[in-house]
Amino acid sequence: MAEIVTAYCASHAPMQAVDPESAPKEQADKFFAGLEHVRNQAERARPQAVVMLSGEHFTSYFLDALPQLGVGLAEKYQTPSARWLRMEHSVLPGEQKLGEHIVAGLVERNLWPALSYEMEPDHGFLTVYDQLDPTWQLPLVPMVLNCTTPPLITLRQSYEFGIAMGDVLRSYQGLERVAFVGGGGLCHFVGEPRIGDIDEDFERWFLEELGKPDCGELLDVPNDELMEAGNGTGEVRAWVALAGAMRGHEMKLLSYEAIYEWIIGMAVVTWTP
Amino acid sequence: MSIYQVQKCLYDYLRAREHAPKGEQPDIATVAAQGYDLDDEERKAVEGLDLGTLYAMGTHPVIINGLARNMGYRKADYRPLLAGSMPPERKVKPRWLKS
Numbered sequence: 001m002a003e004i005v006t007a008y009c010a011s012h013a014p015m016q017a018v019d020p021e022s023a024p025k026e027q028a029d030k031f032f033a034g035l036e037h038v039r040n041q042a043e044r045a046r047p048q049a050v051v052m053l054s055g056e057h058f059t060s061y062f063l064d065a066l067p068q069l070g071v072g073l074a075e076k077y078q079t080p081s082a083r084w085l086r087m088e089h090s091v092l093p094g095e096q097k098l099g100e101h102i103v104a105g106l107v108e109r110n111l112w113p114a115l116s117y118e119m120e121p122d123h124g125f126l127t128v129y130d131q132l133d134p135t136w137q138l139p140l141v142p143m144v145l146n147c148t149t150p151p152l153i154t155l156r157q158s159y160e161f162g163i164a165m166g167d168v169l170r171s172y173q174g175l176e177r178v179a180f181v182g183g184g185g186l187c188h189f190v191g192e193p194r195i196g197d198i199d200e201d202f203e204r205w206f207l208e209e210l211g212k213p214d215c216g217e218l219l220d221v222p223n224d225e226l227m228e229a230g231n232g233t234g235e236v237r238a239w240v241a242l243a244g245a246m247r248g249h250e251m252k253l254l255s256y257e258a259i260y261e262w263i264i265g266m267a268v269v270t271w272t273p
Numbered sequence: 274m275s276i277y278q279v280q281k282c283l284y285d286y287l288r289a290r291e292h293a294p295k296g297e298q299p300d301i302a303t304v305a306a307q308g309y310d311l312d313d314e315e316r317k318a319v320e321g322l323d324l325g326t327l328y329a330m331g332t333h334p335v336i337i338n339g340l341a342r343n344m345g346y347r348k349a350d351y352r353p354l355l356a357g358s359m360p361p362e363r364k365v366k367p368r369w370l371k372s
Binding site for chain 2: 022190193202205
């Protein structure tokens with residue numbers, strides 16, 4: 001049976017790849033140090049695949065058919081976004097059988113994801129994945145969450161989904177060691193007049209609650225209240241899902257910086273396996 | 274008129290530009306001419322890539338952000354283009370606010 005040997009969440013910002021030096025050096029260094037920590041952690045743990053959860057940015061799905069949850073089942077993934085992200089590679093290896101197990105396992109648990117044999121991992125995945133494995137050899141199962149187009153799942157539903165994901169991953173018999181990673185957030189506004197604002201009060205509060213048993217008060221936050229922290233902040237659903245999957249495991253905050261030049265609060269947290 | 278056709282046109286435009294080889298990326302007029310059901314006001318905003326008007330019409334913010342990036346804006350520097358619209362009203366007082 002598989003073990004989740006590495007579990008962490010990291011913010012993602014296109015600017016961290018396109019122009020990392022646009023951020024104040026001290027802030028960028030702290031954020032990247034957090035990513036280096038989890039990369040080293042993963043190198044020691046030797047995961048055989050990574051399952052990564054990120055918000056959908058209309059790259060793999062659009063409004064013509066937008067699921068709440070989508071799972072990638074391809075053997076490899078083309079990544080047109082890699083070009084403008086200035087990344088060295090452009091094709092990601094997939095882990096099809098694990099993806100199929102995830103879909104089947106979620107259906108058994110009354111969660112009904114869409115499945116895609118042609119998902120296109122975008123900056124939400126690539127900025128995080130590239131820091132985890134710069135050689136792009138670790139097989140990936142990408143999973144997207146609808147975080148922007150109402151109606152949206154609540155943080156409580158995200159947590160319950162995460163609990164189910166933890167069960168599903170640990171029930172997989174095809175691999176021994178899996179990494180589970182959430183990408184996105186923290187606070188940001190996109191495509192609206194408040195773009196560039198960062199609600200630091202929310203971010204500090206969120207990170208504190210995330211580390212508490214059953215995420216403290218987080219799961220009581222309704223969607224309209226969460227939206228007050230930014231229309232892009234819904235991506236923290238991935239973080240809450242990871243917290244569900246790693247329920248009972250200790251969370252550690254590795255770095256947090258509100259990087260206004262990247263328009264996003266940037267953080268990295270990890271859970272002890 | 275449903276905003277969906279506006280959004281579909283803009284989405285198709287962004288996708289076409291992302292997937293096309295450099296130097297072969299289509300312009301918005303070429304894409305917009307492909308049968309989208311747009312009224313005159315919508316067509317004008319789409320073909321002009323008028324972010325402020327598109328936002329005011331209700332275009333999805335992910336599309337607005339994608340357009341801005343494609344137009345060469347980085348980070349928050351397209352904020353002035355949306356300044357004519359009010360941000361969404363605060364509906365609830367968040368529990369994490371200190372003041």
